[in-house]
Amino acid sequence: MELLTDSTALQRWIDARRAAGGGIGFVPTMGALHAGHMALIHAARAQTAHVVASIFVNPTQFGPNEDFGRYPRTLDADRVLLTEAGCAALYLPTVEQIYPEGFQTSVRVGALAEELCGRSRPGHFDGVAVVVTILLNRVRPDVAFFGLKDYQQYLVIRRLVTDLVLPVRVVGVPTVREPDGLAMSSRNRYLDAESRRRAAALYRGLSLAREAWIAGERDGTVLENRVRQVLQQAGIDTVEYVSLREARSLRSYTPQADREEDPVMLLAVRVGGARLIDNMVLSSEEGAGLSI
Ligand code: PAF
Numbered sequence: 001m002e003l004l005t006d007s008t009a010l011q012r013w014i015d016a017r018r019a020a021g022g023g024i025g026f027v028p029t030m031g032a033l034h035a036g037h038m039a040l041i042h043a044a045r046a047q048t049a050h051v052v053a054s055i056f057v058n059p060t061q062f063g064p065n066e067d068f069g070r071y072p073r074t075l076d077a078d079r080v081l082l083t084e085a086g087c088a089a090l091y092l093p094t095v096e097q098i099y100p101e102g103f104q105t106s107v108r109v110g111a112l113a114e115e116l117c118g119r120s121r122p123g124h125f126d127g128v129a130v131v132v133t134i135l136l137n138r139v140r141p142d143v144a145f146f147g148l149k150d151y152q153q154y155l156v157i158r159r160l161v162t163d164l165v166l167p168v169r170v171v172g173v174p175t176v177r178e179p180d181g182l183a184m185s186s187r188n189r190y191l192d193a194e195s196r197r198r199a200a201a202l203y204r205g206l207s208l209a210r211e212a213w214i215a216g217e218r219d220g221t222v223l224e225n226r227v228r229q230v231l232q233q234a235g236i237d238t239v240e241y242v243s244l245r246e247a248r249s250l251r252s253y254t255p256q257a258d259r260e261e262d263p264v265m266l267l268a269v270r271v272g273g274a275r276l277i278d279n280m281v282l283s284s285e286e287g288a289g290l291s292i
Contacts, residue, residue, distance in 0.1 A: 022049025026141030032072035032186035061127030195272025201234030
């Protein structure tokens, strides 16, 4: 795997791959890689000829009291995983390369980015939107891959790519879960054994809501309360939100006689010093992966 530590090396690599033919797949990450990221690399390899990943812990998407300083940085292990997964190149920009002196542009997606995580983490999606725009412009991939665990982020990125007419196809890759259902996340490393045990309640709650949906329950408040109850019983410290939304627009879910939108249950909690998010599309086969 080639290491590309500046934009000149990146441009050279991209130009050479383009000349060789075949599409370029891009997997942007913040490192601390796990099986969820590897699923992105595998999806990219299946759909494109040349796969480049990036690792950049983006300061602008963290709030002042968030975990930017302690976010896990595991470059050596990440390089091994990417190499084993068949990633062809790793772009490793510095903060100065992404945000050079004088940088002052913002990218703000509207309503989609303002609720849920946008409400509990003000400015978070502005930071994601600006860095993803820069990375996509630098890498110029044909296809970019994002995990559906960050469901709202995925929709925000799709919106920005459409609105700014960026020439890239965005693909969402289903969430990879631990055997007890906990969604893989770099932040799971913050959990001690007891918090890790409690965190399994996120998937249990979402699965119960999905079972209730399949059994015919359509009242959003009832479904949300099922999830809340499971989280409470498990002793989850703080529930930021549990919310049933329309899967494409993230508007509050209201069943309509004439059009049935797919419902997605989204949640964010704090457990043992970690902020964890998860979601499930209640109407889809496996509860994840909705092609939109
Ligand atoms: O999902 C992530 O890892 C980050 O938010 C992303 C998309 C790489 C932007 O920093």
